[in-house]
Amino acid sequence: MIRGSCLCGAVAFELAQAPEIMNLCHCSMCRKASGSSYGTFAHIKRGQFRWTRGDAEITRYESSPGNFRAFCKICGANLPVSDADDDYVCIPAGTFDDDPGIAPQVQIFAGSKAPWHEITDQPPSFDEFEPEDFF
Numbered sequence: 001m002i003r004g005s006c007l008c009g010a011v012a013f014e015l016a017q018a019p020e021i022m023n024l025c026h027c028s029m030c031r032k033a034s035g036s037s038y039g040t041f042a043h044i045k046r047g048q049f050r051w052t053r054g055d056a057e058i059t060r061y062e063s064s065p066g067n068f069r070a071f072c073k074i075c076g077a078n079l080p081v082s083d084a085d086d087d088y089v090c091i092p093a094g095t096f097d098d099d100p101g102i103a104p105q106v107q108i109f110a111g112s113k114a115p116w117h118e119i120t121d122q123p124p125s126f127d128e129f130e131p132e133d134f135f
C-alpha cells in the first residue's frame, strides 16, 4: 500500500500499487493551485485508489470546464481528484506519505512556465500536452 494525506491529516487515501504516470505541469492554473513553480501529479487507475478517511472534508473547485481540483476544507492542501467518469485518479504528488515508486516522466505546458524557473533537459518537456504516443 502507498499512503497519502493532506497537511492536517483529516483526509487520507491509499493506492494498491505504484502509479503508472507522473508528470510536472507548468501551466498557470497548476502554479496558482499549488502556490509553487509547477504542479506534480501522479495518475493511477481508479480501481487502485481508495479514500481511507475524511470524505466530508473534501471540497472542489472547477478550474476549467469539467476539470476539478480538490482540496481539504480545513488545511487547504491539494487532494486527489477522483471522478466517476474518469478512468484515472489525479494525485498531487506532495500528498504522498510513502514513496510512490515513480518519478516524473514528462513536463507539460513548459510554454507557460514561471519566469524564475529554469527547465532542465530531464524529464522531457513540451510546450503543451505531451504527444499522444508519448506513453
Ligand SMILES: [Zn+2]
Binding pocket: 006, 007, 008, 009, 010, 011, 072, 073, 074, 075, 076, 077
Ligand atoms: Zn487537511
Ligand SMILES: [Zn+2]
Binding pocket: 025, 026, 027, 028, 029, 030, 031, 039, 109
Ligand atoms: Zn497544469
